Structures are given as structure tokens and as C-alpha cells.
Amino acid sequence: MIYAKQLTKKFGELVAVNKLDLFVKSGEIYGFLGPNGAGKTTTIKMLTGILKPTEGEIKLLGMNMENDEIAIKRAIGVVPDEPRMYDNLKGIEFMQFIMEIYKSPREETVKRFEDICKAFGIDYLDKFIGDYSHGMKQKLMLATVLMRQPRVVFLDEPTVGLDARSAKILKLWLRKMANNGAAIFMTTHVLEIAEKMCDRIGIINEGKLIAEGNLEELKELSKEKYETLEDLFLELTGGNEFKDIIDHLSE
Amino acid sequence: MxxxxxxxxxxxxNTSFSRKTRSRFYIPxxxxxxxxxxxxxxxxxxxxxxxxxxxxxxxxxxxxxxxxxxxxxxxxxxxxxxxxxxxxxxxxxxxxxxxxxxxxxxxxxxxxxxxxxxxxxxxxxxxxxxxxxxxxxxxxxxxxxxxxxxxxxxxxxxxxxxxxxxxxxxxxxxxxxxxxxxxxxxxxxxxxxxxxxxxxxxxxxxxxxxxxxxxxxxxxxxxxxxxxxxxxxxxxxxxxxxxxxxxxxxxxxxxxxxxxxxxxxxxxxxxEPVESEKSIIAFNENKRVNLIKKEILLLARTEQSFFFFFYPLIFSIIMIFTTREMYSSTLVMVMISSFYASQMMVISMSSEFLSWPLPAYLPLKLETAILAKTILITMIYTTLFVVSILINVMYLDMNPLLLLSFPGAFMTFFISALLGVKFYLSSGAYKSGVHRRRLGLGSTLILEILTFVAAVGNIMVLMAFLYVRGMQKVNILLFDLLFSGTTGILLGLGIPIFASVVMTVYSMKALKKQLRLIKEGK
Known part of the structure; x- marks a missing residue:
């Protein structure tokens, strides 16, 4: 479903993403982890057609990003790290705009949207988006993506700003979508979420994919056995340089 | 206290003025x-x-x-x-x-x-x-x-x-x-x-x-x-x-x-925080918010829209009634409108980039979204221009032939709006995170000059030509000299067509270049 080969992005001299190979199959939740500035968001931007890669090939749902950008965009769903929308539209108007622009089948989309709104507690659709809090915007953004039931979903830090109930519902919803055959690609800094939700995890550091596999495979890859993904992540991304400080703070 | x-x-x-002078001369x-x-x-x-x-x-x-x-x-x-x-x-x-x-x-x-x-x-x-x-x-x-x-x-x-x-x-x-x-x-x-x-x-x-x-x-x-x-x-x-x-x-x-x-x-x-009222989602089955409707809603809800759209018309109407002179009132209106068309595009683009990267995720080309905005703003200003000409025709008893100048007005406002987008994107304001709703002084001045050139090249020449051809009482000798006879037709129609083509090609090329740079992350 998601295929990227030798994906590279350079900003002048800086290599933000370096020869990245990715493959996410149908029914899989893929967690993409890495420290700040590792290249996660740049990768998502390339995979979703916002940024043009300097080198490499991207295929989504069998379509090539170079030739079928619009068709790909219509088929996928993206929840960016910042839920920015049109402040001067009301929630309901934004939903209708998304439905029209994606040409989603009206009746079933509306039905699904109502269900999602009920689940997430979205009861502020008649208000202007500019008046929403971060969490309210994030829920609306999620609802307008999930209502279309895209076959590939990209989520950049989806749980940021969500209350515990909404975060739980999101996890369940994503799992349900994956069970129905969707491919889910998500980044997160909450390693516990990645540990519990993701079928496979890729760790990126300084633009390079340094490890990939399910939790067990990743633990095998590391020098020592670690109890949690957090310890493993720190080991792989060089965070163990700060282990003394972390241990001290943990006491 | x-x-x-x-x-x-x-x-x-916290002002740009103080930022420049604070180091040595700043006095609150x-x-x-x-x-x-x-x-x-x-x-x-x-x-x-x-x-x-x-x-x-x-x-x-x-x-x-x-x-x-x-x-x-x-x-x-x-x-x-x-x-x-x-x-x-x-x-x-x-x-x-x-x-x-x-x-x-x-x-x-x-x-x-x-x-x-x-x-x-x-x-x-x-x-x-x-x-x-x-x-x-x-x-x-x-x-x-x-x-x-x-x-x-x-x-x-x-x-x-x-x-x-x-x-x-x-x-x-x-x-x-x-x-x-x-x-x-x-x-x-x-x-x-x-x-x-x-x-x-x-x-x-x-x-x-x-x-x-x-x-x-x-x-x-x-x-x-x-x-x-x-x-x-x-x-x-x-x-x-x-x-x-x-x-x-x-x-x-x-x-x-x-x-x-x-x-x-x-x-x-x-x-005091406003309690959100619990409301049931009410879907109006006939209600659709497509691209154009979204643009209309956003424009209608932008605070500055009302002023930017109606001020040129009101200014022109007041001039018509006080000076009883058509050419100068229309000239002023077109000048203000063309500049405001570019400014409205800057405002409209900044609201688009406030929601960035959402517009880039949508299944349509960014060029299409920008063009929809441009056409809408151009149509509004052209309609207001036609209203102004109609008032002139009715109140000052001018020749209705002058209404034929509307394609020139359309092109003027279209080019001005495109220039607004070009300047907004090249200013890099969308990258700043602040999403400024206006351009810097330098860019605004250049934009004002370019929209002035667009207005003169397109509508003002065409109107002067129609003025002469409509056999109005002209009082401006230069118009008579320029736009009479066969050479007059060539000049009167040739200059606006030439100006429209050259400026549209320039604006479109510049716009495409900017969009390409965005895509490359530069």
C-alpha cells in the first residue's frame, strides 16, 4: 500500500532524509519514530505529495506519486501534526467542504461522520473553527479524515492535544480500520502508544532508517535486551549519552 | 498602574519600528x-x-x-x-x-x-x-x-x-x-x-x-x-x-x-470562558460547500473584505456626484480597485496558508485553488466597476458604449490579483509561522506601481478609446489625437491586448515558479 524506495530529500547541503526504503502493507499499523529533527515530518510530507523528493520513488495504492498525485491525494487521508484549518469556516462547513472536494458518497459519509462525532464528543460544529482549542481542532481534523474511510492514513503525532477518552477511541478506530484492510502510517513521541498499537516500527535518526521490525525484532537488533521500547529507542538514537541524567531524574 | x-x-x-531602532535610539x-x-x-x-x-x-x-x-x-x-x-x-x-x-x-x-x-x-x-x-x-x-x-x-x-x-x-x-x-x-x-x-x-x-x-x-x-x-x-x-x-x-x-x-x-x-452549547448536528441535505462556496464564505467573513470591496465604489460615487466628471472618477476607482484586488489576494492567500499544510493535502492542484480565488476576486471588482460605469451612464448621461470596457477591467483586476499572489509567495510570509496578512513596505510599493501599470495599460487606454469612439464631449486633446482614425483603433485595442497578454504571461510564470519552489521546500 505504501512503498518508498531510496527516498532522499536535500535542503541545500542538509540531507533531511537519506535513501529511505519503506513498505507498509494492507492491514498494518506502522509506527515511525525518531528524535526531533530526525526527518519524520519531511518523510510524511514527501509520502503525501507536499514535498517533492530530491531522489527516489513513491508508490501509494499502486499509483506513482509523480504521475497520479491528485488520485493519490483523493484516496489517502492525512492528519498533520498541527490541525490547521480555515478559521472563518464553521466546523460543519469544513466537513461539507471536505466531503465535496473529495467527492465522498454523501449519505454514508454523513452517517459515519455522525458516529465519529458521537464517539469523540464533537458537539461544537456550529461554531467557527477559529474559536476552537487545539484539542477540538484535532478531533475535527481526525473526524473529517476518518469519515472518508481512506485506504491509507498518515497521522503525524495524532494524540497530541487529545483527552484520554478521545485518544483511546482513536486507537480503537485505527485498529478497526487496519483490520478492514487500511494501511496506517503514524509518527509519535509517545513510545508507549507505538509499543501497544503498532504492528511494525521504524526508527529514523539523522534522516536514515536505523532499525525496523516488530517490537521483538527490534529488541533482538539492539546490543542489550531492553524491557521497554523507550530504553531501546534511547539506545538506538544515541540517547544513552544522557542516561546518567535520565537515571538521576528518575530517582 | x-x-x-x-x-x-x-x-x-514589540513593534518592527522599535526592533530596528532599539539597539541605540529606542525611547518608548x-x-x-x-x-x-x-x-x-x-x-x-x-x-x-x-x-x-x-x-x-x-x-x-x-x-x-x-x-x-x-x-x-x-x-x-x-x-x-x-x-x-x-x-x-x-x-x-x-x-x-x-x-x-x-x-x-x-x-x-x-x-x-x-x-x-x-x-x-x-x-x-x-x-x-x-x-x-x-x-x-x-x-x-x-x-x-x-x-x-x-x-x-x-x-x-x-x-x-x-x-x-x-x-x-x-x-x-x-x-x-x-x-x-x-x-x-x-x-x-x-x-x-x-x-x-x-x-x-x-x-x-x-x-x-x-x-x-x-x-x-x-x-x-x-x-x-x-x-x-x-x-x-x-x-x-x-x-x-x-x-x-x-x-x-x-x-x-x-x-x-x-x-x-x-x-x-x-x-x-x-x-470568562464561553460554555459550548450542546447541539445536535443538523445536516442540510441541499447544503454543499464546494471550492467556490468555501472561497465566498471565507471572503465574506474576512474583516477587511467589506472595506476593500466597497471603498473604491463609494469613493467613485462620491466623486461622480461632486465633480460630475466620469474619466477621473473611473480612473481613481480602477487605480484603487486594482491595488485592493492585489491586497485582497494577499489576505486571502494568508488565510489559505494559515491552514497550511491542509490545502496541499487536498486532492486538487494548488494552482486550481489559487485560480479560483483570483477569478472570484476579479469578478467582484469587475462587477463593482460595471456598477460604477452604469451610475455614470445614468447620472452623467454617458454613452452606454463605455460598458464595453469591462473586459479591460477584468484583465486589470485579474493581473493585479495574480501579482498579489506572486508577491505574497515570494515574500516568504507564509513560511514565517506568523502568516502576516500584509506585505512589507517595499513589496507594497512595487505592487502598487505594477497594478498602476496594469490599470493604465488595460482599462484606462481602452476607456479613453471608447470615450473618443462614443463621441462624447472629450476635452482631452491627447485622447482625440491618439484614438481617432484607423491608427486609433490599433492603439486603442492593441495596447490593452498587448498589456494583458504580456502581464498575464509574466504573472503566471512568476506564480508557477513560486509554487515550484514551495513544492521543493525552498
């Missing part, structure tokens, strides 16, 4: 002082002479007093009324915008600062943006007082300050009522309407006072006397300036009362 001063100190520091409030001195040196001498002459005139002829005011006093009262009305119409929209700034309000509420202090701070903030009318009024008031004696000069200044304070508190009161009864978004839009009203009042006052391009002293004095009403605050200011005790009480009482009421309402409306 100390907290308020701290807030104001950092507010004054320096720009206001400079503005006051500039206006003072320009206005004071003339105002002082006028009031002195009026006073001598009164004394020598022993002129009667109207409603308790002498001629010079009623003239000062009239000027006060004009300045207070303009100040009010200027201050109120600024205040509404300032109080609608959620982000700053939320930040300020986190600080250990009293709500009342925040409210007063926001009022100061808004006043700083409308300082000009105050800077014009103060030298006039000082001149009026000094024409009597130094004591009266200070008394008049004090009365003027108190009168201005009353006007400001009235605006505070109105804005707090607005926020109490209507939503923040509607209040903001109303602010946009008020800016237009302000401009219209200014234009109307100017056309009344200076009809046929010259100021008539007799007419002004006649209006002044008729406006000297005992119930007007401007009357109280004039009386207080000359020692009226009751008027001082009235000014202070109403000033304090409005402030108290405004504070009470504003504390309730602005600083």
Missing part, C-alpha cells in the same frame, strides 16, 4: 511624540491664525451668541465634533480587533495581572493604532485656547483631553456591548464595516466642507452654528474650555460612567 506600565512598555517595544513612545510634533507644526499656525481672526471679528462687530457659544467657540465645537466622530469611528474597529485577539488575551490571562488592567491595556493598544486623529486634534485645541490666553490654552487642552477620554470610553462601552451580544467573529466583521463607514464619513465631510474643491468660510461657520447643540459632548468641550462648570461635570460624569459600564460588561464578555 505599575503593571499596566510594564505591559505598555513591552507592547511599545517616541514615534507618537514625533507624530504629535509633525502635526502640531503643520496645523497649529493656521489654526491659531483662524481662531485669532475670528475672535477679533467677534469683538469688533459685537456678534451675537448662538446657543451660548460665540462664533469661534461654535467653530471649535464643530471641529471637536468632527474629530471625536472620526476618532470614534477609527478607534472602535481597532478596539474590536484588539479585543478579538484570542492568542494575546489567553496569554495575558495567564499572567498575574488583574483583568481590569488587561482591559485598559487593550484599550491603550487600540488607541496607539488610532493616534493620528488625536495628534491632529490636540494642536487645534491648543490654538483655540491660546488665541484667548495661556491659561485658556491649558484649560482647553484639559477639556480636549477629557472630551477625547469621553469618546474613548463611549467606544469601550459600545465594544463591550457588542461582545456581550454578538459573537467575536461577527464583532470583528462589524469592525471592518466601521472602517468603511469611517472612510465614507471622512469623504462626505470633506465634500460638504470643500465642495467644488474650495473651502467656503461662510458655509463652515453656518454649519458650525447649526451644530452647536447643548446635548453634544463637543459643545461641552467648547464650554468647558471657556470655563463652564456644568460642562466639566457632564464630561467627567459620562466619561466615568461609560468606563465603569464598559469595564463591567467587558469583564463578563471577554474574560
Amino acid at each position: 505599575k503593571t499596566l506600565l510594564i505591559l505598555l512598555k513591552y507592547r511599545l517595544k 513612545g517616541l514615534q507618537f511624540l514625533i507624530l504629535l510634533l509633525v502635526f502640531g507644526s503643520l496645523i497649529f499656525p493656521g489654526a491659531y491664525r483662524t481662531f485669532s481672526e475670528l475672535k477679533q471679528y467677534e469683538e469688533s462687530l459685537n456678534l451675537s451668541i448662538v446657543n451660548g457659544l460665540s462664533i469661534s467657540e461654535s467653530y471649535f465645537s464643530f471641529i471637536t465634533l468632527v474629530m471625536l466622530v472620526l476618532g470614534f469611528l477609527n478607534f472602535l474597529p481597532y478596539l474590536v480587533y484588539s479585543l478579538s485577539d484570542y492568542e494575546e488575551l489567553n496569554f495575558l490571562l495567564q499572567l498575574p495581572v488583574k483583568k481590569g488592567t488587561i482591559f485598559v491595556y487593550k484599550a491603550f493598544d487600540a488607541f496607539a493604532g488610532t493616534f493620528m486623529s488625536f495628534a491632529i486634534y490636540i494642536p487645534i485645541a491648543f490654538a483655540f485656547g491660546l488665541s484667548r490666553s495661556l491659561f485658556y490654552a491649558f484649560l482647553t487642552l484639559l477639556a480636549a483631553f477629557t472630551g477625547y477620554f469621553l469618546m474613548l470610553t463611549l467606544a469601550l462601552f459600545v465594544s463591550s456591548l457588542l461582545f456581550n451580544h454578538i459573537s467575536r467573529n461577527i464583532a470583528k466583521r462589524l469592525g471592518g464595516v466601521l472602517i468603511l463607514v469611517n472612510a465614507v464619513v471622512f469623504l462626505l465631510l470633506f465634500s460638504v466642507v470643500a465642495s467644488n474643491g474650495s473651502f467656503e468660510a461662510g458655509k463652515i461657520l453656518e454649519i458650525s452654528s447649526s451644530m452647536a447643540k447643548r446635548y453634544l459632548p463637543s459643545y461641552w468641550v467648547a464650554k468647558a474650555a471657556t470655563g463652564g462648570g456644568l460642562e466639566w461635570l457632564l464630561l467627567l460624569f459620562f466619561g466615568m460612567w461609560f468606563f465603569r459600564m464598559a469595564y463591567r460588561f467587558a469583564s463578563k464578555a471577554l474574560f
Whole structure:
């Protein structure tokens, strides 16, 4: 479903993403982890057609990003790290705009949207988006993506700003979508979420994919056995340089 | 008080002006002082002479007093009324915008600062943006007082300050009522309407006072006397300036009362979180929000839209009725409209980039979204242009053939709008994270020149050509020479076509280049 080969992005001299190979199959939740500035968001931007890669090939749902950008965009769903929308539209108007622009089948989309709104507690659709809090915007953004039931979903830090109930519902919803055959690609800094939700995890550091596999495979890859993904992540991304400080703070 | 001063100190520091000069020359409030001195040196001498002459005139002829005011006093009262009305119409929209700034309000509420202090701070903030009318009024008031004696000069200044304070508190009161009864978004839009009203009042006052391009002293004095009403605050200011005790009480009482009421309402409306009403989602089956409808909704809800769209038309209508001359009124309208079309695109683009990267995720090309905006704004300005020509045709009995100039107007506004996008994208404002809603001074000036060229190259030549061909009474010899005969047809149609093609190709190429750079992440 998601295929990227030798994906590279350079900003002048800086290599933000370096020869990245990715493959996410149908029914899989893929967690993409890495420290700040590792290249996660740049990768998502390339995979979703916002940024043009300097080198490499991207295929989504069998379509090539170079030739079928619009068709790909219509088929996928993206929840960016910042839920920015049109402040001067009301929630309901934004939903209708998304439905029209994606040409989603009206009746079933509306039905699904109502269900999602009920689940997430979205009861502020008649208000202007500019008046929403971060969490309210994030829920609306999620609802307008999930209502279309895209076959590939990209989520950049989806749980940021969500209350515990909404975060739980999101996890369940994503799992349900994956069970129905969707491919889910998500980044997160909450390693516990990645540990519990993701079928496979890729760790990126300084633009390079340094490890990939399910939790067990990743633990095998590391020098020592670690109890949690957090310890493993720190080991792989060089965070163990700060282990003394972390241990001290943990006491 | 100390907290308020701290807030104001950092507010004054937080300007681009101070950023450039802070390192060596920064003095808080320096720009206001400079503005006051500039206006003072320009206005004071003339105002002082006028009031002195009026006073001598009164004394020598022993002129009667109207409603308790002498001629010079009623003239000062009239000027006060004009300045207070303009100040009010200027201050109120600024205040509404300032109080609608959620982000700053939320930040300020986190600080250990009293709500009342925040409210007063926001009022100061808004006043700083409308300082000009105050800077014009103060030298006039000082001149009026000094024409009597130094004591009266200070008394008049004090009365003027108190009168201005009353006007400001009235605006505070109105804005707090607005926020109490209507939503923040509607209040903001109303602010946009008020800016237009302000401009219209200014234009109307100017056309009344200076009809046929010259100021008539007799007419002004006649209006002044008729406006000297005992119930007007401007009357109280004039009386207080000359020692009226009751008027001082009235000014202070109403000033304090409005402030108290405004504070009470504003504390309730602005600083308490609004409980979201539980509502059931009601879908209107026929309601669709497609790309164009989204653009219309966003444009209609942008605070500046009302002003930017209707000001050129209103300006042109006032010119039609005062000068009774078509070509100049249309010229001015097209110039303003083409520049405003580019500015509206800047505003519209910034709202698009405020939601970035959402527009890039949508299944349509960014060019399509931009073109939809461009066409919409162009159509609105073209329609307003046609309305203006129709008024000319009906009121000034012009040849309806002039309506054929609308393709030229369309191209002018289309090119101007595209240039607006190009300049917005090349300024990099969308990358700043601040998403500025206006361009820098340099870019604005270049844009103004380019839109001027677009207006002259397209519509003005075409209109001059149609003017001549429509066998109107032309009075402009150059037009007759240029646009008569076969060469005239070539020039009259050739120049607009050539200008349209060249400028459209240039704008489109520049736009595509910018979009490519965005895609490459540069």
C-alpha cells in the first residue's frame, strides 16, 4: 500500500532524509519514530505529495506519486501534526467542504461522520473553527479524515492535544480500520502508544532508517535486551549519552 | 498602574519600528511624540491664525451668541465634533480587533495581572493604532485656547483631553456591548464595516466642507452654528474650555460612567470562558460547500473584505456626484480597485496558508485553488466597476458604449490579483509561522506601481478609446489625437491586448515558479 524506495530529500547541503526504503502493507499499523529533527515530518510530507523528493520513488495504492498525485491525494487521508484549518469556516462547513472536494458518497459519509462525532464528543460544529482549542481542532481534523474511510492514513503525532477518552477511541478506530484492510502510517513521541498499537516500527535518526521490525525484532537488533521500547529507542538514537541524567531524574 | 506600565512598555517595544531602532535610539513612545510634533507644526499656525481672526471679528462687530457659544467657540465645537466622530469611528474597529485577539488575551490571562488592567491595556493598544486623529486634534485645541490666553490654552487642552477620554470610553462601552451580544467573529466583521463607514464619513465631510474643491468660510461657520447643540459632548468641550462648570461635570460624569459600564460588561464578555452549547448536528441535505462556496464564505467573513470591496465604489460615487466628471472618477476607482484586488489576494492567500499544510493535502492542484480565488476576486471588482460605469451612464448621461470596457477591467483586476499572489509567495510570509496578512513596505510599493501599470495599460487606454469612439464631449486633446482614425483603433485595442497578454504571461510564470519552489521546500 505504501512503498518508498531510496527516498532522499536535500535542503541545500542538509540531507533531511537519506535513501529511505519503506513498505507498509494492507492491514498494518506502522509506527515511525525518531528524535526531533530526525526527518519524520519531511518523510510524511514527501509520502503525501507536499514535498517533492530530491531522489527516489513513491508508490501509494499502486499509483506513482509523480504521475497520479491528485488520485493519490483523493484516496489517502492525512492528519498533520498541527490541525490547521480555515478559521472563518464553521466546523460543519469544513466537513461539507471536505466531503465535496473529495467527492465522498454523501449519505454514508454523513452517517459515519455522525458516529465519529458521537464517539469523540464533537458537539461544537456550529461554531467557527477559529474559536476552537487545539484539542477540538484535532478531533475535527481526525473526524473529517476518518469519515472518508481512506485506504491509507498518515497521522503525524495524532494524540497530541487529545483527552484520554478521545485518544483511546482513536486507537480503537485505527485498529478497526487496519483490520478492514487500511494501511496506517503514524509518527509519535509517545513510545508507549507505538509499543501497544503498532504492528511494525521504524526508527529514523539523522534522516536514515536505523532499525525496523516488530517490537521483538527490534529488541533482538539492539546490543542489550531492553524491557521497554523507550530504553531501546534511547539506545538506538544515541540517547544513552544522557542516561546518567535520565537515571538521576528518575530517582 | 505599575503593571499596566510594564505591559505598555513591552507592547511599545514589540513593534518592527522599535526592533530596528532599539539597539541605540529606542525611547518608548517616541514615534507618537514625533507624530504629535509633525502635526502640531503643520496645523497649529493656521489654526491659531483662524481662531485669532475670528475672535477679533467677534469683538469688533459685537456678534451675537448662538446657543451660548460665540462664533469661534461654535467653530471649535464643530471641529471637536468632527474629530471625536472620526476618532470614534477609527478607534472602535481597532478596539474590536484588539479585543478579538484570542492568542494575546489567553496569554495575558495567564499572567498575574488583574483583568481590569488587561482591559485598559487593550484599550491603550487600540488607541496607539488610532493616534493620528488625536495628534491632529490636540494642536487645534491648543490654538483655540491660546488665541484667548495661556491659561485658556491649558484649560482647553484639559477639556480636549477629557472630551477625547469621553469618546474613548463611549467606544469601550459600545465594544463591550457588542461582545456581550454578538459573537467575536461577527464583532470583528462589524469592525471592518466601521472602517468603511469611517472612510465614507471622512469623504462626505470633506465634500460638504470643500465642495467644488474650495473651502467656503461662510458655509463652515453656518454649519458650525447649526451644530452647536447643548446635548453634544463637543459643545461641552467648547464650554468647558471657556470655563463652564456644568460642562466639566457632564464630561467627567459620562466619561466615568461609560468606563465603569464598559469595564463591567467587558469583564463578563471577554474574560470568562464561553460554555459550548450542546447541539445536535443538523445536516442540510441541499447544503454543499464546494471550492467556490468555501472561497465566498471565507471572503465574506474576512474583516477587511467589506472595506476593500466597497471603498473604491463609494469613493467613485462620491466623486461622480461632486465633480460630475466620469474619466477621473473611473480612473481613481480602477487605480484603487486594482491595488485592493492585489491586497485582497494577499489576505486571502494568508488565510489559505494559515491552514497550511491542509490545502496541499487536498486532492486538487494548488494552482486550481489559487485560480479560483483570483477569478472570484476579479469578478467582484469587475462587477463593482460595471456598477460604477452604469451610475455614470445614468447620472452623467454617458454613452452606454463605455460598458464595453469591462473586459479591460477584468484583465486589470485579474493581473493585479495574480501579482498579489506572486508577491505574497515570494515574500516568504507564509513560511514565517506568523502568516502576516500584509506585505512589507517595499513589496507594497512595487505592487502598487505594477497594478498602476496594469490599470493604465488595460482599462484606462481602452476607456479613453471608447470615450473618443462614443463621441462624447472629450476635452482631452491627447485622447482625440491618439484614438481617432484607423491608427486609433490599433492603439486603442492593441495596447490593452498587448498589456494583458504580456502581464498575464509574466504573472503566471512568476506564480508557477513560486509554487515550484514551495513544492521543493525552498
